[in-house]
Structures are given as C-alpha cells and as structure tokens.
Amino acid sequence: MSTSYLIKNVSVLGGTPTDLLLEDGVIAEGSSEEAEVIDATGLIALPGLVDLHTHLREPGREDAETVESGTRAAALGGFTAVHAMANTEPVADTAGVVEQVWRLGREAGYCDVFPVGAVTVGLQGAQLAELGAMADSAARVRVFSDDGKCVHDPVLMRRALEYVKAFDGVVAQHAQEPRLTEGAQMNEGELSGRLGLAGWPAVAEEAIIARDVLLAEHVGSRLHVCHLSTAGSVEIVRWAKARGVDVTAEACPHHLLLTDELAATYDPIYKVNPPLRSAADVEAVKAGLADGTIDIVATDHAPHPHEDKDCEWAAAAFGMLGLETALSIVQQTMVDTGLLDWAGVAERMSYAPARIGRVSDQHGRPLEVGEPANVVLYDPTATRTVDPAESASLSRNTPYRGMELPGRVVATFLRGKATVLDGKLA
C-alpha cells in the first residue's frame, strides 16, 4: 500500500489553514490513523505546477539535461507536469520520438512529461511534420511548436493552425522574424549600440505575433505565443483577445525580473531568446500577466553545458535554467508586489497551462476532495541564496546565482506520492 499523508494546518491558496489528506493518489475526506503527518503551519498549498515550456534535451544532448535530471529539477520547483519542447536531436517530429520522451518521463517518475511535437520536419520550416500521428500516439500530443525557431512561412503556419483543429491541438509559436534578427545578440536599443552587440528589435517579435493572431482568427484556430517579452506584444495580444481571437500567451520568470542592462556585463549567462528587454517592457509584461492578457508563466528552462556558455557573448548559446527558481521569481515580482494573490499564481502556473496543453483531466485541478493529489507545499517566508552547484539540472546556467530569492518548495506530491519532501528529492 502506498503512503498516505495528512497535511495539517496548510493554507490552501493562501486561505484559512485547514488539513489535507492525500490517500490512494487523490485528495481524500476526513482523517486517517495510518497517514504520515506533515505539519504545514505557515505553508501554502498550491496545485502541482504545470510548465508548458521546458527543454529536457533528451534525446541527443544528454550532456546538458536528461528527462530524469530535468524532471528532478521540475519536482524541486513544485512542478507535477512539464511539456518537453521538440528541439531535441533527433527532433521530436514523429510518433516514435514523442513516445520515447513520454516513456522516459514515466520511467523517471518525478513528474508527468507531455512531449511537444514539432510543427515542421526537423524544425526546418519547409514541410509539416506528422502532426496527426503524434496526436494519435501514446504521448497524445496536443501542443506543437518549432520552438527555438519561428514557423516563418505564413502558408505553413496557416496549414498547421488548420490541421491541429482536428484534435483540439494548439500551435505554440516562437515569434521571431528571422530576417530582422540575423546575428542578433541582445535587445535592440541604445545599449546594444553602445556595447557593439547586434540588436534583436521588439518589432521582430511583435510582427510575427500580429500576423499569427490574424491567421488564427482567419482559420478559427487556437494559437499560443511562447515567451512574450515586449510591451508591444502585450498590446497586440490584448487587442486580439478583445477581438475574440483564440490566443493565449506566456511570460517567462526572467522577463519579469531581469533587464537588458545585464548585457553590459558581457556575461553570457544573461543571453537568452527572446532577449532580456528594457525596464519598461518588464513593467508591461508584469501588468499583462496581472490583468490576464498573458495567461501563464512558463519557464523556458533551457539547460546548456558550460562549454556552450563559458565563452564570449557572441559565441554563447541562448537560454537559461528556470524550473527550480520559477515560483520564487513569481513570488518576488508578482505576489510580494501585490500584483497577484496565490489564487492568481495557481491560475497562471497550474490551471491555465493545464487547460492550454489539454491535460486538465489530470493536472491543474482544484485542491478538492476526489481530485488527483498533485500538490505543492510552499514556504513564502523562507529565503535562500541560489547556488548553481545545488541544482538537480545537469547544467549550471542560472542567471540567479548568488541572488537571495524569497520562498522555498517544501514538498511536491504527484498523484499522492511525494517527489520532494523537506525541500529534497524524496
């Protein structure tokens, strides 16, 4: 028989303290003699977090991350489900590869892994991948993305949007106009000129989002915008939603906190796609996340081994770790600032990503009797100093190293089984 847990005096979504019994994989009624008691006084219970945008790197770059190491990091960050991006080697563009990733997730057992399928064969942007075969596979793919690359060809984008309607899928676009970002290294602005780094202009993101919301409207399909990073992008999504377009958008923790000023260090730890933007963009993204224009927070956890990061800026890879720090950054930027309450965090980091990824039969459920026991216990009063060496990831590229962050994930439960206890892997 599996262990059951009686979580005492826990504040569900920041509300009045109560007890939660986790038994047989679900949230159960009443109390139990056999249950292991956890004193959760001062702790908040949130539904297990769901990440719609994670890079697990397996197959192909197991030096950077594996499904096992990445899902360990996810569990430590409070996640019970992650969507694994398709830019692996080989690319996740067939039923075979997505089933492999899905199976590796099941075997590791730290959190559910839902593979994202590539939109185009090999992420080459030339030919649609076998979207239907991936949707019908054991992995039941519903999210399709060429993330890392933009689906640039409007005809292919239109076809993908039309195709995924058959199985209620969504196309998650990495919005980057390739010609406007050739050789781009950082946010285009006064600073990029001063630093002598090629600029990545806001319009390169905004032009694709504007095109895609119009395409989604035209074909009556569902569009998701990955890692939105500019004030203009927030305005376009706000406009599209007001028009009734079926569009959702995500923001990453680093775009809620860090600005392009950090590029002045020339430390590639701050090199990411889309780039860190201006302070005004950060404020607009936070406001958009607060008012619901931006639906979710997604980590874009992008592990890279040190040889791809410990080099000069222009040669370094784009991307930063995110799974183990996401909830702390959201607390610091959104909760401690009064922009969101804990119910708002649950919506943006669990309920809404589960709905967008079409996994809300199992994830992103309210913490009520009878629901799957996917739960995270979080101490918002704790603080910790980020030490990359302590990460469960195989990579070390966190931009928060040495920073003191609020909050600590104390425990994570996946279907009632502890994956994290006392802040450590169970």
Ligand SMILES: NC(=O)N[C@@H](CC(=O)O)C(=O)O
């Ligand atoms: N975000 C990044 O800077 N890098 C991602 C790709 C991506 O999300 O576009 C990666 O795969 O490393």
Ligand SMILES: [Zn+2]
């Ligand atoms: Zn991307």
Ligand SMILES: [Zn+2]
């Ligand atoms: Zn990504």
